[in-house]
Amino acid sequence: MSDDTAARISGIGIGPGDPELVTLKAFRLMKEADLIFTPKARIKGESLARNIVERAGIKGGIFIELEFPMITDQTALEQKWLAAAAAVIEKISEIASNSAKAVFITLGDPGIYSTWTYLQNALAEIAPEINTETVPGISTMNAAAAALNSPLITGRERLALIPLPKELDELDTLTAIFDTIVVYKISSRLADFGSKIEQLGLSGTTSLVRRAGLPDEEIFSRLSEVKPETDGYLSTAVIHCKTTQKDHEK
Amino acid sequence: MSDDTAARISGIGIGPGDPELVTLKAFRLMKEADLIFTPKARIKGESLARNIVERAGIKGGIFIELEFPMITDQTALEQKWLAAAAAVIEKISEIASNSAKAVFITLGDPGIYSTWTYLQNALAEIAPEINTETVPGISTMNAAAAALNSPLITGRERLALIPLPKELDELDTLTAIFDTIVVYKISSRLADFGSKIEQLGLSGTTSLVRRAGLPDEEIFSRLSEVKPETDGYLSTAVIHCKTTQKDHEK
Numbered sequence: 001m002s003d004d005t006a007a008r009i010s011g012i013g014i015g016p017g018d019p020e021l022v023t024l025k026a027f028r029l030m031k032e033a034d035l036i037f038t039p040k041a042r043i044k045g046e047s048l049a050r051n052i053v054e055r056a057g058i059k060g061g062i063f064i065e066l067e068f069p070m071i072t073d074q075t076a077l078e079q080k081w082l083a084a085a086a087a088v089i090e091k092i093s094e095i096a097s098n099s100a101k102a103v104f105i106t107l108g109d110p111g112i113y114s115t116w117t118y119l120q121n122a123l124a125e126i127a128p129e130i131n132t133e134t135v136p137g138i139s140t141m142n143a144a145a146a147a148l149n150s151p152l153i154t155g156r157e158r159l160a161l162i163p164l165p166k167e168l169d170e171l172d173t174l175t176a177i178f179d180t181i182v183v184y185k186i187s188s189r190l191a192d193f194g195s196k197i198e199q200l201g202l203s204g205t206t207s208l209v210r211r212a213g214l215p216d217e218e219i220f221s222r223l224s225e226v227k228p229e230t231d232g233y234l235s236t237a238v239i240h241c242k243t244t245q246k247d248h249e250k
Numbered sequence: 251m252s253d254d255t256a257a258r259i260s261g262i263g264i265g266p267g268d269p270e271l272v273t274l275k276a277f278r279l280m281k282e283a284d285l286i287f288t289p290k291a292r293i294k295g296e297s298l299a300r301n302i303v304e305r306a307g308i309k310g311g312i313f314i315e316l317e318f319p320m321i322t323d324q325t326a327l328e329q330k331w332l333a334a335a336a337a338v339i340e341k342i343s344e345i346a347s348n349s350a351k352a353v354f355i356t357l358g359d360p361g362i363y364s365t366w367t368y369l370q371n372a373l374a375e376i377a378p379e380i381n382t383e384t385v386p387g388i389s390t391m392n393a394a395a396a397a398l399n400s401p402l403i404t405g406r407e408r409l410a411l412i413p414l415p416k417e418l419d420e421l422d423t424l425t426a427i428f429d430t431i432v433v434y435k436i437s438s439r440l441a442d443f444g445s446k447i448e449q450l451g452l453s454g455t456t457s458l459v460r461r462a463g464l465p466d467e468e469i470f471s472r473l474s475e476v477k478p479e480t481d482g483y484l485s486t487a488v489i490h491c492k493t494t495q496k497d498h499e500k
Contacts, residue, residue: 013392020275023265024306032428056274109388109401111395112409113398129269136396138273138359142263142386145361149384152361156435159362159411160428161403165498173427178410248415 006129007092009102011038011108011116011136014049017213019056021138026105027056029135032097035102036061037088039068041113049105064091066104067245068115076120085122109139112161113184140180143234144209147219152180156248164189164232168196171239175200175241183239186232193232194223197239205240212236254380257342258286259352261366263359263387264299267463269306271388276355277306279385284345285352286311287338289318289365299355314341316354318365320376335372359389362411363434391432394459394486397469402430402488406498414439414482418446419427424488425491433489436482443482444473447489455490462486 010029015021022030030036040047047065055245061232066084071077092100094122110116111134118175120132141161145152159179165171174181186193203224210218211234220226223237260279265271272280280286280303286367297315315336321327343348360366361384370382391411393403403409410428413435415421424431436443442491447456460468461484470476473487 001448012272013396015273018275020278021273021386023271024277025270028270045263056409069460109392109395111392111400113403113405114401117401117404131252132399134387134396136271138386139392142359142361142389145359146263146384146386149382150361151364152368153363153411154367155363158413161409163343163406163408170498222406248417248420 006131007100007102008131008133009088009104009105009123010133010135011104011110011114011120012135013111013114014052014105014107015138015145015213016108016140017048017211017217017244018143019050019052019057020232021143021213022053022056022242023135023137026137027058029103030058030061030105031103033061033101033103035091035100036063037091037102037104038063038065039104039106040065041068041070049107050172052107053105060164066119068118078122081118081122082126084119085126085203088119088123091125092130106137109137110134111136112139113163114244120210139237140184140212142240143212144182144238147209147212147217148207148221150207150238165191168192171196171200175239176239180213181241183237183240186235186237188231188233190226190230190232190235191228193237194226197223202239202241205242207238210235210236255353256315256381257350257470258383259338259342260383260385261356261360261364262456263353263361263364263383264302264306264355265359265388265463266358266390266393267298267302267461267467268393269302271393271463272303272306273385275347275385275389276387277308278434279351279353280308280311280355282353283311283353284442285341285350286313287341287354288313289354290315291318291320296329299357302357303355316369318368330371330375331368334369335376338369338373339377342380354413356362357390359387360384361386362389363413390434390462390486391488394432394457394488396459397459397462397467398471398488400457400488402432408498414443418442421446421450425489426450428491431489431491433487436485436487438482440476440480440482440485441478443487444476447473452489452491455492457488458485459488460485
């Protein structure tokens with residue numbers, strides 16, 4: 001329910017890391033913004049999102065960093081999200097104008113594994129009068145496929161996007177019914193993932209892009225080329241599962 | 251195998267339709283281009299991709315339209331792709347410079363159901379000396395989710411991106427194992443799709459965005475709100491399948 005007289009905040013996807021992968025719309029909204037909220041994992045650490053938009057040339061906005069810690073305690077997390085929402089409301093009310101232009105920037109696309117969802121939900125809970133809108137960004141998987149210069153899916157193929165399953169044997173079923181599987185959230189389990197992919201006979205058709213779009217991006221067109229010491233943080237794997245033709249393509 | 255002295259063509263995703271969803275990189279490459287190749291379904295019809303980039307302010311480039319017809323005859327299609335590749339080579343050689351900057355623009359992202367794949371494969375076949383690179387774009391599914399102001403996936407959820415299956419009963423299995431399913435290529439089968447979704451009890455959590463990002467975009471947050479006379483061309487459905495909590499989320 002949109003209320004044109006109420007304050008508004010836009011959740012903006014800024015893409016995976018290359019400042020040039022920001023959209024014209026995101027760039028304009030950041031340039032026009034009175035307040036730019038940026039997520040960071042630790043309050044004393046660096047905000048990767050802020051760093052990217054600064055490299056894109058956004059300097060004038062007022063940056064306010066919000067903490068979205070990488071913890072698993074659900075209650076503690078929800079407290080952090082509510083605290084972030086409260087900070088947003090406080091800063092918007094300091095501007096003391098309903099025409100304040102506030103944006104929240106998020107890596108990749110705000111619809112896929114994004115902190116924007118948590119902030120948006122917390123705002124809906126404690127300040128439902130604030131309008132929110134979402135502006136899409138380049139997803140990491142699209143950037144990874146472009147870095148590999150190879151399509152994700154064509155024709156009538158099927159794509160799955162999943163976090164690395166806790167039970168790796170789930171990949172047996174998924175690789176049997178999908179043409180391409182993109183795997184996020186590999187984190188410290190890259191070696192185990194590699195073993196599973198080798199067992200499935202898919203090492204030759206599985207690629208890995210690490211830190212897509214960032215200055216230290218690494219591209220491995222086959223999983224077997226990945227150096228053993230590589231960690232999986234910010235890695236995206238693309239599994240092409242076509243060892244046999246899938247039924248739905250016939 | 252990159253050869254810096256050879257000609258180069260960039261496959262550029264220009265997003266789903268809103269000229270502001272073009273990235274800074276795509277915009278720069280189009281501005282700098284000597285040749286802008288654009289796909290169209292019929293040689294006498296309108297090129298939607300060309301229309302979008304013209305609205306983004308790209309006027310100076312030399313537009314060359316290539317035909318990618320919507321036909322199912324595989325042999326005829328492959329002939330058209332080879333003809334498009336031959337036209338690209340001819341136009342690049344007319345520029346008679348290895349520093350010619352050529353781009354091919356494509357709707358959405360070039361890694362997802364894109365004509366770029368066919369052109370890139372045809373170029374590899376008949377002119378392997380030409381270098382290609384891929385520049386990602388906003389996918390229609392990300393734009394549709396943003397239009398709905400609602401996330402696709404969060405936490406450890408799983409997403410599937412599929413064309414509407416020929417056998418609609420395949421949705422029984424897929425909705426049971428995924429949290430969110432994005433359905434493309436609904437075309438003339440919107441009514442049948444709606445019936446299947448109703449049978450699965452998911453009408454209340456299935457949305458539809460038609461012509462995402464285009465001036466006549468239509469947003470239906472529930473499939474039951476879709477007018478019966480609506481056709482499914484350029485429609486994207488987002489099925490939230492969470493009638494029960496999925497195993498992998500526990």
